Structures are given as structure tokens and as C-alpha cells.
Amino acid sequence: MIEVQVVAVREEGEHLRSFELRRTDGGALPTFEAGAHIDVQLPGKLTRQYSLCNAPHETHRYLICVLRESASRGGSEAMHALAEGGVLTISAPRNLFALHPAPAYSLLFAGGIGITPLIAMAEHLARNGRSFELHYSARGPGRAAFLERLRAAPWGDRVHLHFDDGPAHLRLDVAQALAAAPDGAHLYVCGPAGFIDHVFQAAEASGWDPARLHREYFSAAPSPVDAGEQSFEVQVASSGEVHTIPPGRSIAQVLDEAGVFVPVSCEQGICGTCVTAVLEGTPDHRDQFLSADEHARNDQITLCCSRARSARLVLDL
Secondary structure (H helix, E strand, C coil), X not given: CEEEEEEXXXXXXXXXXXXXXXXXXXXXXXXXXXXXXXXXXXXXXXXXXXXXXXXXXXXXXXXXXXXXXXXXXXXXXXXXXXXXXXXXXXXXXXXCCCCXXXXXXEEEEEEHHHHHHHHHHHHHHXXXXXXXXXXXXXXXXXXXXXXXXXXXXXXXXXXXXXXXXCCHHHCCCHHHHHHHCCCCCEEEEEECHHHHHHHHHXXXXXXXXXXXXXXXXXXXXXXXXXXXXXXXXXXXXXXXCEEEECCXXXXXHHHHHCCCCXXXXXXCCCCCCCEEEEEECCEECCCCCCCXXXXXXXXXXXXXXXXXXXXXXXXXX
């Protein structure tokens, strides 16, 4: 873990605030790749993930941007309560949304706060002479982050801004953007779940190879309430201990209370921190991290949100 100080807080748009972080000891921060995020420890034992949105070659600072949402689980409110001079503990960067190593054309789609990892991708791609195009959609200019930075960037001519309250001809036409991309291009999408699903559905309908589609969710889609949710058992393979998971409790919560260490971060099934191998039984997948193929294999599970279709799961713990 790394102790950092908030050296600058800036308003980036309506309910949008960026935070510049530097090490309290003045040293260099760990290098990171475009698309990476950090875990931020907040008061009340909250841990939240925020994408790094400064240029990846920078090691003197990290920059994150947070959308304050009253309906959130408290993380955004806690972040917006921070002032310059505040001290935080963060993790080293982790990357679950990396650019493909092949020097292919990159088509970037950002929705709202989803611009944060994609602006770092654009910085990296431009610095390394790789071809790309960035489409940024928001409700209006006031709800978009980093507009001045995007417009002033040396690669600003590759940025297309789309606003819901703007002229119809400037609104995002996903099919048109996909059709204009060269063969072999890779697609990267980040933003609200509905935005990501819309872009992915258009890409799939256009025949894009699933291996060239990449996405990152910032929050889990609302799960329907299951009034008939049942208890089930999990067995820890190393000890043989069996624990009952009642309705309304997660596997991670029950195991933590029993003294079984499970690394957890987002608690929504979007970051992959708690993914664990399943040795026996059938999971009821409720995450947005594992792919459809991984769900179908039923050999791993996100312990923070998923449940079981079988009476018992044996976990590789």
C-alpha cells in the first residue's frame, strides 16, 4: 500500500471532480499501463476503485476523477469530501482493461465518467504512434469531464464529442463509427452498463470478432430481487469446513466472518479481485467480470456477489 497526499482538487464538470495524488515521501509512484486502476481506502472501511487518467508515462503523480452520485454506496461522497492536503492510502495499480499488445487500430468509446481509462489509453496510443479514434458521449458539455484537455491535446483531432442535448447529427451513431473502422481494429468501451451493452450489441450485430471487443464496467447493473433465493453450502477444499450461505449474504461475507481470507475490492462483481476456482458444484453467476464463455465453464466464481445453483460448491481455498 502507498500513502499519498491530495495535492490538487479540480472541478471537471457537474458533480465531477479530479484528484491529483502524489507520494507523501516525495518518491516516484509505480508505473502503470493505460486502463489500470487503483484501490483507494476511504473512511468507514470503504475501498473503492478509480481508473488512472493521467498519461501512463508519468510517475510523479496519479490523477483520478470521481462522479458524485447520491445513490452510490458512499464512496463518491467520501471522495468529494476530501480537500487538498488530505492523505490517503492506495494500492499499486492493477490492470483489468489493458490495451491489446498488437499494433492494431483502436476504437475507443466512452460514456460519461467512462472517459477516465480511455483518456489514458489515448495518451499512450498517441505517444507510441498508434492509430486510434475516441468517441466521447455525455448528456451535455456540463456533464463531460476533461473537455479542455481533450480539445487541447495534440491528438484532439481524433476525438469526437457527442452530447444527448446537442444537434441530432452530432449524436453518437455507433453503427457508423464501427463501419468506418479498418479491418482488425480493436474496440474498447467504458461507461454505464446500458451504454456498454448498446455498443457491444451493435458490434456483435456487425459481425465483430468477440476477441476484439473489450469493456470495463464502473458499476454493476441492478440485479432483480429474487424472492425465492435459497441457502446453499460452500466447502473450503483445504480444510473441509462447510459454511452455509443464507439469502441476502454473500459467500465472501460469510467466509470472512468465519476467518477464511478472501480478497475483496469492488463487492459488485466487476473487478475480479475475489474470483476463485470452483472444484465441484454449479455457480449462479451474477457478476459482470467473467465472460460468457467463462460463465459457461462454471469453473470459477466471484465470491462477492454470485451464488450457487447446486446445493453445495467446493471452492479452491
